[in-house]
Amino acid sequence: MTSIPFVKGSDFEHNKLDIFRNIVSHEIAKLSEKSPEEVYNLLETPKNSEHGDIAIAIPRLRIKGNPAEIAQSWVEKFVPNEYVISATAIGHFLNFKISHPLLAKILLQHIYDAKEKYGSNNSASGKTALIEFSSPNIAKPFHAGHLRSTIIGNFMGNVLEANGWKTIRMNYLGDWGKQYGLLAIGFEKYGSEEELLKDPIKHLYEVYVKINKDVETDKDVDDKARAYFKNMEEGDQTAIALWDKFRNLSIKKYKETYARLNINFDVYSGESQVSNKSMLDALALLKEKNLTQESQGAIIVDLKKYKLDVAVLQKTDGTTLYITRDVGAAIERYEKYKFDAMYYVVASQQDLHLKQLFKILELMGFDWVDRCKHINFGMVQGMSTRKGTAVFLDDILEQTKEVMHEVMKQNEKKYEQIEDPDMVADVIGMSAVMIQDMSAKRIRNYTFNWTRMFSFEGDTGPYIQYAHARLCSIQRNCGLSINPDAKIELLSEKPALELIDMISQYPDVVKSALYTLEPCTIVTYAMKLSHTVSVALETLWVMGAEREIAEARLLMYWASRITLGNSLKLLGLKPLERM
Numbered sequence: 001m002t003s004i005p006f007v008k009g010s011d012f013e014h015n016k017l018d019i020f021r022n023i024v025s026h027e028i029a030k031l032s033e034k035s036p037e038e039v040y041n042l043l044e045t046p047k048n049s050e051h052g053d054i055a056i057a058i059p060r061l062r063i064k065g066n067p068a069e070i071a072q073s074w075v076e077k078f079v080p081n082e083y084v085i086s087a088t089a090i091g092h093f094l095n096f097k098i099s100h101p102l103l104a105k106i107l108l109q110h111i112y113d114a115k116e117k118y119g120s121n122n123s124a125s126g127k128t129a130l131i132e133f134s135s136p137n138i139a140k141p142f143h144a145g146h147l148r149s150t151i152i153g154n155f156m157g158n159v160l161e162a163n164g165w166k167t168i169r170m171n172y173l174g175d176w177g178k179q180y181g182l183l184a185i186g187f188e189k190y191g192s193e194e195e196l197l198k199d200p201i202k203h204l205y206e207v208y209v210k211i212n213k214d215v216e217t218d219k220d221v222d223d224k225a226r227a228y229f230k231n232m233e234e235g236d237q238t239a240i241a242l243w244d245k246f247r248n249l250s251i252k253k254y255k256e257t258y259a260r261l262n263i264n265f266d267v268y269s270g271e272s273q274v275s276n277k278s279m280l281d282a283l284a285l286l287k288e289k290n291l292t293q294e295s296q297g298a299i300i301v302d303l304k305k306y307k308l309d310v311a312v313l314q315k316t317d318g319t320t321l322y323i324t325r326d327v328g329a330a331i332e333r334y335e336k337y338k339f340d341a342m343y344y345v346v347a348s349q350q351d352l353h354l355k356q357l358f359k360i361l362e363l364m365g366f367d368w369v370d371r372c373k374h375i376n377f378g379m380v381q382g383m384s385t386r387k388g389t390a391v392f393l394d395d396i397l398e399q400t401k402e403v404m405h406e407v408m409k410q411n412e413k414k415y416e417q418i419e420d421p422d423m424v425a426d427v428i429g430m431s432a433v434m435i436q437d438m439s440a441k442r443i444r445n446y447t448f449n450w451t452r453m454f455s456f457e458g459d460t461g462p463y464i465q466y467a468h469a470r471l472c473s474i475q476r477n478c479g480l481s482i483n484p485d486a487k488i489e490l491l492s493e494k495p496a497l498e499l500i501d502m503i504s505q506y507p508d509v510v511k512s513a514l515y516t517l518e519p520c521t522i523v524t525y526a527m528k529l530s531h532t533v534s535v536a537l538e539t540l541w542v543m544g545a546e547r548e549i550a551e552a553r554l555l556m557y558w559a560s561r562i563t564l565g566n567s568l569k570l571l572g573l574k575p576l577e578r579m
């Protein structure tokens, strides 16, 4: 057998297509006198698969001569081997065909060994990324923006891990500011210990709504709130103790709800956790660098020359603001984690805020600001039209489950066969919401579509889950076990070749998601894979086929199931085995 040449930047241990690309790179390197690395980076996949599997546009090599003639002369010089079986020239493109039976053999063997690791790589070799996401505000609604941040942020964490990053998942709660002084005052008036223990998130919200009403009619309340918050900022023991209690009870409840989504945070931080010292140090440094100005007793940083308006860092009464806490938090995080990257998964309404934050950090001289990135996203419309009551994450999940349950009941016969309809409705419901959210580029606004997203046809979460469940049922019902040595070369039909081809691309897709930082990169792939699976299932059956063919098909479907399952998990979804 030809030994596989190494090419820097490639990874044939995790990506079996790289075996073929590396061989092609070396061949072209010899002919063009370029380095294999240069060639590797120029390789493409032909748009039309009839043309071949790997291609290179000769002009991109930047060598002298007529590209079409060069392509033709290299075709003549190319010596086929067991991996790359032919070369053809089409215009200025040089195309190569690879041995599909060999790819299938190598690929399925690899998936059999890698299983849930299939698609992952360790290219980041242990670099650390901090991902801050979800970050709801205590005593306030968990709105669509928080839901999107939760879904996208968790995905970001998964993708980074799949590419070898160490991750720190952080929830930065909105839990500080004058409004929390208001909440404390409200609790004195309207609070109930019992209700607080029963459902802290809901109760604090009720209290907050009531006291906010009072503010409208009674100006005193506002002054009291301001004074209370000043006490909190000055570290008043009683004020802080009450606040800690609200916060801890809320976190406990949040944890339960996130668990339903399989989301775990490594750190529950929050605005209240930023130390006074780091904020005062930051202010002192800004002052020392002549970056601050006083304006009617407040301290501001003028960012107008960067077209970023003005940032107020300290109010007249000496208290801090949202941005002050973010400056302090970023510095603390860098000191503590020395992250190689930090991602803020926050709605695009806060574009200006984050730009100001990054600019201030830059002006302060922190070069690690280059490692910070705002992962922004557009708005969702019409999320709570159904009942108009979705205020908390819990409600959103409950409502989704209910609707899904109704949809499932429409097919009575099938419904009767489901063992745990409640769990199934819960998971498919979440899949519906999450796939809808991640189907388009993050920045696009979209309208929550209560009908379309639950459909089992079209580009939906239920459709992908259904494809996965079908693959599981084939395995359960065929009476055969998975044989990694099955004669995969027997699979010569077009739908089989296309399916194997599709599976082989998964490691590429995982890698590219790290560059696009777009969940739709994975959703699009999962959708195409599901579609390719269902085309294959129309004609290529396991049951009833001759033993050797049945085993080969089973291995192929099993590998499809692993791949589809891995992509669902990457998106943050639990793959369903039955539905």
Ligand code: ARG
Pocket (backbone or CB within 6 Å): 132, 135, 136, 137, 172, 173, 174, 326, 344, 346
């Ligand atoms: N709690 C904020 C909100 O609900 C989001 C926090 C975003 N993160 C940050 N570091 N500012 O709007």
